[in-house]
Amino acid sequence: MKQPDIIDKVxxxxxxxxxxxxxxxxxxxxxxxxxxxxxxxxxxEAGEVIATPAVDPTLRTGLVILGLLVLAVWGLYRMASTEPAEGDARREVTAD
Known part of the structure; x- marks a missing residue:
């Protein structure tokens, strides 16, 4: 398994x-x-707004989704940059 480098940690x-x-x-x-x-x-009861949240919920949701997107992009990077291990030699097998 590849050790985490600086890109992984960041x-x-x-x-x-x-x-x-x-x-x-x-x-x-x-x-x-x-x-x-x-x-x-x-x-x-009249439909007037009497209180609103202090932080816009779309801002909170956006931060969480952005964090998940960063993880997804990092995962794609790890998949693309990982080299096969020494014991993972590919060989062709023919059926009888």
């Missing part, structure tokens, strides 16, 4: 940071800001 750290900021960091901001904790604005 990709893993960057994607983890994006997802942690999107989930944990902005979640803590929402808790500190107070209610409402949901993604949708609160309305009264």
């Amino acid at each position: 990709a893993m750290a960057f994607s983890a940071a994006l997802m942690l900021v999107g989930i944990v960091g902005l979640g803590i901001v929402e808790i500190i800001a107070g209610k409402p904790y949901g993604a949708a604005p609160l309305t009264n």
Whole structure:
């Protein structure tokens, strides 16, 4: 198995940071800001908006999706850059 190089470490750290900021960091901001904790604005019986979330839910979702995309691109890079091991010699087998 190939040891992680600098590209692997940067990709893993960057994607983890994006997802942690999107989930944990902005979640803590929402808790500190107070209610409402949901993604949708609160309305009264007349339909007027009385409270909105402190952080836009599309921003949080975008950070998490960007982190997942970085992981996907890194995975494709690893698949393309991995060389076969020494014991993985390909040989042709003929059927009888």
